[in-house]
Amino acid sequence: MRTIAEFEATARERLDPAHYDYFAGGAQDEITLRENEEAYKRLRLVPRVLRGSDKRDLSVDLLGTPSSMPILVAPTAFHRLAHPDGELATARAAARAGTIMIVSMASTTAIEDIAAAAREVAPDPGLWFQLYLQPDLEFTEAIVRRAENAGVKAFVVTVDSPVLGRRERDDRNAFHDLPPGLAVENLRNIGENRSGGTASHVRDIVMSALNWDHIAWLRSKTRLPVLIKGLLHAEDARLAVHHGVAGIVVSNHGGRQLDTVPATIDVLPEIAAAVGGALPVLLDGGIRRGTDVVKALALGADAVGVGRPVVWGLAAGGREGVSEVLEMLRADFDQALALCGGRHPADLTPDQVRR
């Protein structure tokens, strides 16, 4: 396969249509879902020339976690719906690629098992853990300890989900629960009324009351870096700096939360300006090509995340499929970087992108 689109087509053939829709879909009219990709197509690159060097170095360091490239695995739920090996396959592929995997709290494999699989491949894998903070702070603290003990290197708190977006494809397909045998393993034993660990169960525990005090609370409970994921407003980026978070992920949840919000690449310049280099800025949503990565880095991102492309690789070919997707993106980015006259991700500058 040569493109992410080809991986998606193969994944679509293999997946139960309702599960394909869960992975592919967005909120309501899916305007933001489409916009995330369309926005990149409107941007033009302006290369620099006569800056050649034989060797390029794609590696970056993000809050003390080294990554072989500025392309990370964004947190996505329910990998065992895509392939029987689920998150174990994804973790092995990410570790093999030397890149960071942000493990979803809503994984269908326990964080301990995911970390063990990654360590089979790399002695010190770059695993981060995505958190939906819960009203039950005791439970939240317990999962923070579990993830720390498993060896994760940062926490990424998702802040764009005070309630879950309305995904009409899931409504039409009546997809509200995981099939028998699959569960949200990290959420087992959460409490008396919450033993299911199913998707509808996850819906119940996104936390409407989430506010900056909860971020301060989490920071008081861990020494690991705490990032927040899912902001789009420059003022929130300023507040993130003010509140001492370690980093931010500019994200609209792949168009799955509030529909009609802008493409992430379109708000990136104002957010990068607001942050002014005070902390690392990551971005996800709609990255499908090396040129998309180049545009995001040029406009101020330190790294990007890919969500659905990884799921398509997993559905199409398990661990090997995820590896192929990651290596395809790496090669595509490397080529685009070279053609732009860069030898390192940091060489790209905003003047190289035009509307």
Ligand SMILES: Cc1cc2nc3c(=O)[nH]c(=O)nc-3n(C[C@H](O)[C@H](O)[C@H](O)COP(=O)(O)O)c2cc1C
């Ligand atoms: C199927 C699916 C499940 C997701 N699950 C989570 C999740 O559990 N936690 C989270 O913070 N974001 C989740 N996201 C959002 C992704 O982290 C990311 O923001 C988005 O997928 C990026 O867009 P892309 O798919 O176009 O690359 C999910 C996205 C998809 C497509």
Ligand SMILES: CC(C)CC(=O)C(=O)O
């Ligand atoms: C289980 C869900 C809450 C995971 C998610 O964030 C999503 O489907 O977008």
